Each structure stands twice: as structure tokens, then as C-alpha cells.
Amino acid sequence: MNETATVVLVGYGEVGTKSSNVRAKMERLLCTNLQAVLDDRALAGNVDRTWSRLLVRDIDDPEAVAAACAEVPGVVWTRPSLVCEPTLDAIVSTCRELTTDHPDGASFAIDADRIGSADHHGFTSRDIERETGSTVVEATGEPVDLDNPDRTYRIECREETAYLSARRFDGPGGLPLGTQRKTVSLVSGGIDSPVATWELMRRGCEVVPVYVDLGDFGGADHRARAIETVRTIARRAPNANMRVHVVPAGDVVERLMDTIEDTRMLSLRRVMLVIAAEVAADEHAHSIVTGESLGQKSSQTGGNLAVTEAAVDYPVHRPLLTRDKTDIVATARDLGTYDDSTLPVGCERVAPRHPETNASLAAVEATEPDDLFDLAVEAAHKRTVVPLGGSS
Numbered sequence: 534m535n536e537t538a539t540v541v542l543v544g545y546g547e548v549g550t551k552s553s554n555v556r557a558k559m560e561r562l563l564c565t566n567l568q569a570v571l572d573d574r575a576l577a578g579n580v581d582r583t584w585s586r587l588l589v590r591d592i593d594d595p596e597a598v599a600a601a602c603a604e605v606p607g608v609v610w611t612r613p614s615l616v617c618e619p620t621l622d623a624i625v626s627t628c629r630e631l632t633t634d635h636p637d638g639a640s641f642a643i644d645a646d647r648i649g650s651a652d653h654h655g656f657t658s659r660d661i662e663r664e665t666g667s668t669v670v671e672a673t674g675e676p677v678d679l680d681n682p683d684r685t686y687r688i689e690c691r692e693e694t695a696y697l698s699a700r701r702f703d704g705p706g707g708l709p710l711g712t713q714r715k716t717v718s719l720v721s722g723g724i725d726s727p728v729a730t731w732e733l734m735r736r737g738c739e740v741v742p743v744y745v746d747l748g749d750f751g752g753a754d755h756r757a758r759a760i761e762t763v764r765t766i767a768r769r770a771p772n773a774n775m776r777v778h779v780v781p782a783g784d785v786v787e788r789l790m791d792t793i794e795d796t797r798m799l800s801l802r803r804v805m806l807v808i809a810a811e812v813a814a815d816e817h818a819h820s821i822v823t824g825e826s827l828g829q830k831s832s833q834t835g836g837n838l839a840v841t842e843a844a845v846d847y848p849v850h851r852p853l854l855t856r857d858k859t860d861i862v863a864t865a866r867d868l869g870t871y872d873d874s875t876l877p878v879g880c881e882r883v884a885p886r887h888p889e890t891n892a893s894l895a896a897v898e899a900t901e902p903d904d905l906f907d908l909a910v911e912a913a914h915k916r917t918v919v920p921l922g923g924s925s
């Protein structure tokens with residue numbers, strides 16, 4: 534074994550709570566998804582399964598590999614790690630190597646685990662902590678702080694191998710993409726809907742993104758923004774081959790503008806859901822996702838959401854329902870969708886001057902022209918499909 538080989542350890546959370554068969558299946562899927570991200574980004578590395586986590590070997594750039602793997606649904610953390618023999622001497626000298634980039638003035642802690650019989654190793658995890666702790670103090674002159682360390686040296690000593698790391702990347706958690714069947718997500722490219730789409734991907738769903746082109750009320754910039762936000766999150770799952778379904782709905786919006794005033798936005802949402810349902814039927818999806826959040830807009834009061842979703846038989850998932858805007862914005866920034874989402878796209882507004890905040894279903898239905906949903910279904914069938922590729 535090369536004493537200072539570097540690997541990236543990948544930790545998962547909920548996958549570990551599954552029965553052994555399910556867990557093995559999910560681990561394999563996670564390996565495939567991780568490998569796809571590395572290949573897509575032309576990062577050297579081979580993903581492998583070992584004990585209760587995954588490992589990337591044969592890497593050139595440990596930090597880039599750890600950062601890339603930490604973007605993948607199902608991953609809780611990643612750590613670039615040095616590998617050595619499971620002896621106290623080897624662990625101590627490898628730990629000394631790790632101190633070379635210890636930041637000036639940074640306090641530290643050692644967090645060591647030893648797995649296997651004490652007889653096999655001939656030392657305990659306390660021994661590891663004591664010996665490596667002295668080594669770090671000696672090499673850096675920095676203080677130990679067990680409660681709030683600036684840097685933690687994490688050491689895992691297994692039967693055959695020890696892994697040491699000083700850097701952790703936090704992942705999104707959730708479940709590997711592909712563990713759930715498809716859902717259709719309505720994506721406008723604003724701040725919320727890309728985050729909502731990601732939330733379903735994070736829980737393992739394949740997502741079919743649908744952008745409804747509002748014709749003169751939308752525009753090329755608006756469409757480009759929606760596609761770019763999806764492209765950004767699709768990079769986290771290049772093997773899912775996500776493609777944006779673009780539905781030309783200018784005629785339906787014109788019809789709405791001509792016929793409905795105060796409840797127009799609600800009918801527009803209902804049209805969008807009818808379109809999404811049509812795509813869901815074609816794609817064998819189980820549900821529809823939106824970026825709506827309770828009370829964020831007049832069309833998103835509890836009562837209005839109920840009126841909206843009465844337009845379709847599919848379950849409508851709203852993963853952002855109870856989240857505050859500041860929290861959604863923080864996630865959009867982490868995902869990298871925020872900048873595109875906030876580009877000014879100059880689309881004209883469909884919103885009426887006095888929007889209804891508590892409409893009744895009967896009143897909304899009474900204002901809708903008879904052919905409204907037929908036009909929506911027709912538009913859905915005229916959709917074009919935009920491939921995204923991985924990093925293309």
C-alpha cells in the first residue's frame with residue numbers, strides 16, 4: 534500500500550438506515566451517480582464501495598473531487614483523506630503530513646475512531662488521539678480546543694487501513710437520484726422553482742422540468758433564464774439526462790387576458806397545472822412540483838392553492854410551502870441558480886391590478902372560458918424538448 538495515497542471518503546446518511554438489500558442497491562446507485570459527475574467534469578477518480586461508505590480512488594485533484602461529490606443527492610459529507618497502514622506509528626507520521634497546511638492561529642481537535650478488535654491493533658482510539666494530538670501541537674504550536682476547534686483531524690482506523698483527513702465538505706443529504714420515480718416540475722426560472730425542483734431531486738426523484746412559454750408575456754430571456762437554472766442543477770445528476778419541456782402557451786395566455794380579470798393569475802396557475810398533468814401522463818410521472826410557498830403571493834394563499842390544484846388529479850407537491858424567502862434564497866445561492874434567477878428578463882406582467890386572495894373554486898370556474906383547458910392540453914402537445922447535457 535502506498536503510505537500516503539490520497540482518496541476521497543464519501544459519507545451518506547439515510548441510505549444507511551435501510552435494510553441491507555435496499556441499502557446495497559442504493560449504494561450502487563449512489564456510486565453510479567458519483568462516477569457520472571466525476572466523468573462529466575473530467576475529474577480523475579474511480580468510485581468504489583467499502584464498509585459503510587463510499588470511496589473515490591485514483592484521483593489527481595482531491596479537493597475538486599471532494600467538492601464535486603459533495604453536490605450529489607444522497608451525500609452527507611466528503612473528505613479528502615490520506616491512507617496509511619493501521620499502526621500507531623504510521624498514523625502519527627501521516628497525521629504530521631496533514632499538518633503542513635494547518636492555518637496559523639487555528640485551534641484543533643482530534644476525532645479518532647478505531648473499528649476492529651483491540652487485540653488486532655494493539656492500541657485504542659484514545660491512544661490515537663493522545664499521540665496524534667501531541668504531534669499536531671509539536672508540528673504547529675497551535676492549541677487544542679475540544680469544544681469549538683477551528684480544524685478537526687478526523688482519523689478512522691479500520692482493520693486493514695487507516696484514513697486521515699483535515700477537511701470536510703458538506704453534502705445535501707437526501708437519497709440517491711433514481712430511487713424514486715419521475716415527477717414533473719413547473720420551472721419558471723425565478724428564485725423558487727429551481728430550488729423546488731432540486732428538493733425533489735435531493736429526495737431521489739427523476740425530474741421532468743416544464744417551462745410554460747407565455748408568448749408576448751414571457752419572451753426569449755425569460756425562457757433562457759429557466760433553461761439555465763435547470764442546466765445548473767442538472768450538473769449534479771448528468772446521468773439523469775434532464776431535458777426541459779418548453780410549452781408554447783402564448784395563445785392560452787391571450788385568451789386569459791381577454792376573458793378574465795381579478796382571478797386571472799389563479800386561472801393561469803390552473804392552466805400550468807393542466808399542462809404539467811399532460812406532460813406527466815406522457816412521461817409516466819407520479820406528481821407535479823411547483824415553487825409555491827404559503828402566503829408569498831396573492832395566488833399562494835392557502836385558499837387559492839386549493840383552488841389551483843383542483844384543476845388536476847395529480848398530487849401537487851410544494852416542497853417550499855413552509856420555507857421563508859430568506860432561506861429559499863440561501864439555497865438558491867448554494868445551488869448556483871440565484872444569479873440567473875434574478876436576471877431582469879423584461880417580461881410583461883399578466884397580474885391583474887386587484888388580484889383575488891381568497892377565491893372560491895366555483896367563482897374561478899365560472900369565469901374560465903369553456904375551451905381554456907383544451908387550449909392548455911393542445912399547447913402541451915406542441916412542446917419542444919431542450920436537452921441540457923451534463924456540463925454542456
Ligand SMILES: Nc1ncnc2c1ncn2[C@@H]1O[C@H](COP(=O)(O)OP(=O)(O)OP(=O)(O)O)[C@@H](O)[C@H]1O
Binds near residue numbers: 718719726743746825
Ligand atoms: N412560465 C412558467 N413556466 C413554468 N412554471 C411556472 C411559470 N411561471 C410560474 N410557474 C410555476 O408557478 C409557481 C408560482 O409562480 P410565481 O409567479 O410565483 O413564480 P415566479 O415568481 O415567476 O418564479 P419562482 O416561483 O420560480 O420564483 C412557480 O414556482 C412555478 O412552479
